[in-house]
Amino acid sequence: MTSTHSRPAIAVTGLRKSFGDHVVLDGLDLHVPQGTVFSLLGANGAGKTTTVRILSTLLGADGGDVTVAGHDLAREPDAVRAAIGVTGQFSAVDKLLTGEENLRLMADLHHLGRGEGRRRVARLLDQFDLTRAAGKPASTYSGGMLRRLDLAMTLVGSPQVIFLDEPTTGLDPRSRRDMWQIVRDLVAAGVTIFLTTQYLEEADELADRIGVLDHGRLVAEGTAEELKRRIPGGHVRLRFADHHGLDAALRILGQASPDTDALALRVPSDGSLRSLKTLIGQLDDRAIEVDELSVHTPDLDDVFLALTGDSRNEKVTAP
Incomplete structure (x- = not known):
């Protein structure tokens, strides 16, 4: 976890989104400093993925002001797209291609020159421990390898801000911890991570600050320790x-x-x-x-249950 800079990587004020009569985001406010990990917690249906889709320009908002990497989301969506990377809940890897071919495809989409593209692909294969599997079809990769390749593809464009939407769902404990170390290394290099997760241990391990989303509203925000101290029961x-x-x-x-x-x-x-x-x-x-x-002492499970007590049919899981 690194020191913060003056300009926020993400600033959100009064973000609103509804689908018909169903209010998904109800005046969301967020402030994410550069070079940090911000984790958004919430039960299924709380609005986490909708938030990521809006901040990454994939979905329009009904109201509110948003800047990402210094660019106004409404007025400069192309500049926002150029500054971010997105790794969703489900892999964007083309399993018919090899790992190297997937990365080269991303390099072409980012209009990298042939030499620069090959250098970046080689570096990412090495960084994500995929060099030996580079020539194999992605269909032969394990779940952990696919997630690493998916994130490597996101990094081809050297993003300033990366949105990780439940990136370790379905991974075994070892693969999950491998992904955690990759996130730490990215932040140490100055990248900002916006992480949504249902794994409370993941937020506790990685996040500089945590927001708890409940029915479209941010009901609490702070460091993990600050949130734990708010909850009685020790x-x-x-x-x-x-x-x-x-x-x-x-x-x-x-x-x-x-x-x-x-x-x-x-x-x-x-x-x-x-x-x-x-x-x-x-x-x-x-x-x-x-x-x-x-x-x-109260842990993030206690925090979540205390702050989202009405979400009885929804869940946040722990490994």
């Missing part, structure tokens, strides 16, 4: 060897919730060192022995 779980220890601790820890069968107490806590020292001090002062202590 606690310390204490387990005891017998009922005597459990009962003694319960008498001095008034807000604790007992689990008698497990000989455990759940004590509300923000997980800070100070609160832990206070808790341990209370137990030590009365010589109460604890067999096991564990700390639970």
Whole structure:
């Protein structure tokens, strides 16, 4: 994750979009600094893909102001297209062509000279660990290889801003982590990433800032840690060897919730060192022995469920 620059890579004010009577985006505001990863979280149907399609000029908005890479989306769509890359939920790879042929096709579409095109293709094949498979039809590639090739094709045009719409859906854990490292390397080189994902761990790992989208509105925005601190529910779980220890601790820890069968107490806590020292001090002062202590702080699952509580039939998944 890199330092930010003065001009935002993406600035969105009051973005609106409806399909008939169905409001998909209801006054969305976003600010994404250059050279960072911004992750947009939301349940299925929350408006994530619609947002990406609008910001990447694939779909018109009903209202609002948008600039991408310094260009006004409504007045300069061609300049926006020249500055961005898009990798959607489904691969844009032509599986009848080889990996190298797919990249050369993109080089031709970007009007690169023959020599420059070949150099860029060779560099991308090496960067994405596809050199040995370059001459094989893309139909023979694994899911992870196809996603790497798809992203490599996006990079042929050297975009300043890349939209990744659920880029690791369906990938195995190893391929997902390979893709995460590629994203980190791109950001280290100054590229801005706008990431939509249903994997909460992915946003936690990659994003400098996270926005939570619910029914077309941004209901929260901040770093992962800032969002987690907004949600109550942090606690310390204490387990005891017998009922005597459990009962003694319960008498001095008034807000604790007992689990008698497990000989455990759940004590509300923000997980800070100070609160832990206070808790341990209370137990030590009365010589109460604890067999096991564990700390639970809210994670992005808790954040998502708390902020999108009405989306009961929709889901965000975790690997």
